[in-house]
Structures are given as C-alpha cells and as structure tokens.
Amino acid sequence: MTALLQVRGLKKRFGGIEAVSNVTFDVNAGECVVLAGDNGAGKSTVIKMISGVHAPTEGNVQFDGSLLTGRSPEAVRSAGIETIYQDLALADNLDPGLNLYLGRERTRRVCGLPFLDRPEMRRNAVEVLRNLGIVIPDPSAPVRELSGGQRQAIAIARAVHWQARLVIMDEPTAALGVPEQREVMALIDRLKSKGVGIILISHNLPDIFAAADRIIVLARGVVAGERRPAETSDEEIVRMMMGATL
Ligand SMILES: Nc1ncnc2c1ncn2[C@@H]1O[C@H](COP(=O)(O)OP(=O)(O)O)[C@@H](O)[C@H]1O
Ligand SMILES: [Mg+2]
Numbered sequence: 617m618t619a620l621l622q623v624r625g626l627k628k629r630f631g632g633i634e635a636v637s638n639v640t641f642d643v644n645a646g647e648c649v650v651l652a653g654d655n656g657a658g659k660s661t662v663i664k665m666i667s668g669v670h671a672p673t674e675g676n677v678q679f680d681g682s683l684l685t686g687r688s689p690e691a692v693r694s695a696g697i698e699t700i701y702q703d704l705a706l707a708d709n710l711d712p713g714l715n716l717y718l719g720r721e722r723t724r725r726v727c728g729l730p731f732l733d734r735p736e737m738r739r740n741a742v743e744v745l746r747n748l749g750i751v752i753p754d755p756s757a758p759v760r761e762l763s764g765g766q767r768q769a770i771a772i773a774r775a776v777h778w779q780a781r782l783v784i785m786d787e788p789t790a791a792l793g794v795p796e797q798r799e800v801m802a803l804i805d806r807l808k809s810k811g812v813g814i815i816l817i818s819h820n821l822p823d824i825f826a827a828a829d830r831i832i833v834l835a836r837g838v839v840a841g842e843r844r845p846a847e848t849s850d851e852e853i854v855r856m857m858m859g860a861t862l
Contacts, residue, residue, distance in 0.1 A: 618681060620645045620813045621666070621697075621782055625675035628661050635661045636837045639675070643782065648804060648814040650824045653834035654857050659817045662834070663784050666815075667699040668692040679782065690719075698775035699784040700768075708760035712745065712752055712770050713738035715759055716777055744773045748803060765796025772803050775812075782813040789823060801826055819857070821850050835859035 619642035628636040636658040643649045651659045664670040666677050668689040676685040684692055693699075706715050714721070717737045723730040742755050750769040752762065759767055768788055775783045785804075789797040804814055804827050818824050824831060825845050833840045833856040840856040 617644075619643060620647075620680060621815075622678040623662070623666065623675075624677070626662060626665050626672050626677070627674035628658075628665060628670060629673045634837060636665070639834070639837075639839055641832050641839070641842070643813045643815060645781070645813050646808050646811045647829045648808055648816055648827050650816045650818055650828040650831045651834060652817075652819060652824055652831055652853060652857060653840075654819065656836075657834040657857070658837040659834055660786055661837075663699065663786060663815060663817065666692070667697065667784060693778075696779065696781040697784065698778065698780035698782075699786070700771045700775065700788060701786050706759050706767055706770060709758050711738060711741075711756050712759055712762075712773075713741035713755065715770050716741040716744065716774050718774070720778075740777070741770075741773070744777045745769060748773055748776065748806065750799070763796060764793070765799045768796065768800050769803065772800070772807070776807065776810075780812060782815070783807055784815045784817075786817045787819075788816070789818070789820065797823070821853065824853065825850075833857055 621643040623639060623641050626636055626639040639662055651662060653659050661670065665672045668687050668691065672685060676683060678684065679695060679697060707718060713734065714737060722733045722737055724733040738755050745752055748769060750766065752766060759770060788800050801823065807814060816827055828845050831843050831845065831853060833853060835857055836859055840859060
C-alpha cells in the first residue's frame with residue numbers, strides 16, 4: 617500500500633542556515649503522525665514545504681501518488697491538504713459561516729448581480745460544527761468573540777467541510793485552556809476515524825502520547841528518530857528532542 621503522503625529527503629536552506637536536512641517520512645490515511653521537537657528544530661519549516669509556503673532546497677513531497685512540490689498553497693489546499701497554523705488565519709471580524717467559506721465564498725444572484733449568500737453559509741457552518749459536536753451560541757457574531765477552542769474548532773470544521781484528506785496542525789493547543797485542548801484532541805480523533813491523515817506538531821508530551829500513532833522527532837533540522845507511543849517513553853522522546861544520538 618502506498619502512503620497518503622510521502623515526504624522524501626526535504627532540505628531547506630535559509631541563507632547560510634540549513635534549517636531542515638534530509639527529512640523523510642510517510643503519513644497513511646486515518647493515521648496521526650506527530651512531529652515533535654524543541655523550538656527551532658525545523659517543524660514549521662517542514663510543514664511549510666508540504667503546504668506550499670516554502671519551496672524545498674532539495675527533496676519532494678507526493679500526495680496520493682502525485683507530486684505536490686512546486687504547487688502554490690492554494691493548489692495544495694485544493695488537492696485536499698488543509699493546514700491550520702498556530703496563528704490560525706481566521707478573519708476575526710467575520711462570522712463562523714464566512715470563515716468557513718473564506719476564499720471560496722458562496723454567492724447568489726439578485727437582479728443579475730452576485731451577492732454573498734450569508735444565511736446559506738451560516739446555516740452550513742452551524743451544521744458542520746454541530747456534526748463535530750460544537751455548538752456556537754450566536755452564529756452571526758464575529759469569531760473574535762469566540763473562545764480559543766471554538767476558533768480552533770472552526771478552523772478544523774473548515775478542513776472537514778472541504779473534505780481535506782490530510783490535516784496539518786501546527787501547535788493547535790498551545791494557546792488554549794485545558795478544556796479547549798481536550799476538545800481539539802477529541803476532534804483529532806474524529807478526523808482520524810473518518811480516514812483523514814493528520815500531521816500534528818506539538819511539544820506537549822501528554823498530547824503527543826494521546827494523539828500519535830507514530831512520533832517523529834526532529835532535532836536541529838534532522839530526524840532524530842521515529843517511535844510508536846507504545847514502544848517509547850517521555851524520557852526517551854525528550855532525549856531525542858535534545859539531539860541525543862541513538
Ligand atoms: N523564513 C525564515 N528565514 C530564515 N530563517 C528561518 C525562517 N523560518 C525559519 N527559520 C529558521 O529555521 C530554523 C527552524 O525554524 P522552525 O521551522 O520555525 O522551527 P520550529 O517550528 O521547530 O520551532 C530556525 O533556526 C529558524 O530561525
Ligand atoms: Mg514552529
């Protein structure tokens with residue numbers, strides 16, 4: 617069986633710095649792969665080379681058997697990979713419905729002129745969120761009034777609604793309170809059960825062990841090792857993050 621995502625020999629140089637060297641891994645459908653590593657290890661740079669934000673200096677990425685490398689972030693998204701960045705990329709002044717359709721707005725024609733179909737987008741947003749077990753008290757309120765967990769849920773709902781087959785999350789729980797962190801972790805489980813592949817970036821050990829089918833540890837831009845949660849321990853993962861050779 618070919619993996620859903622195949623990352624092969626990725627390297628990224630920024631000026632004189634080699635931020636990422638020879639990173640290779642696979643993600644299967646319905647599998648959560650955690651990229652773990654200390655600050656500056658190269659985690660965000662790796663996912664930006666997958667999502668089309670950075671062109672790799674060397675290496676390539678295949679998704680569902682076709683080459684992703686060289687495509688724009690929009691093209692990668694259309695191919696079925698949704699990336700949820702740490703700073704979220706929601707439009708704070710818009711309601712959840714408009715955020716769900718951001719960049720893909722639905723319009724209807726009135727007297728031949730296109731208008732945003734806000735009620736339709738809002739209804740769909742409420743429905744998608746309800747299917748994820750999230751109730752938004754006022755669907756017409758701008759998302760800036762929502763909690764961090766609800767905002768994260770909208771970003772995840774966007775991935776579900778557009779039927780992403782791979783969801784990449786860069787530190788999704790870093791800015792959240794404990795109950796909201798639990799909500800996001802439960803959403804990850806639901807995505808997995810729908811067969812969606814997940815790449816989760818985290819340096820929170822309980823999250824890593826709760827979510828991961830496989831843990832890939834990056835240290836100073838290289839893969840320090842790969843483990844299944846059942847065959848390793850907090851101590852070993854921390855040692856690998858610190859760059860101990862195995
Ligand atoms: N756009 C950039 N220009 C120059 N250096 C960068 C850029 N992005 C990241 N880096 C450097 O690459 C290294 C890895 O960064 P990053 O991928 O953000 O790490 P992580 O997400 O694991 O904290 C760091 O040394 C960082 O300073
Ligand atoms: Mg980062």
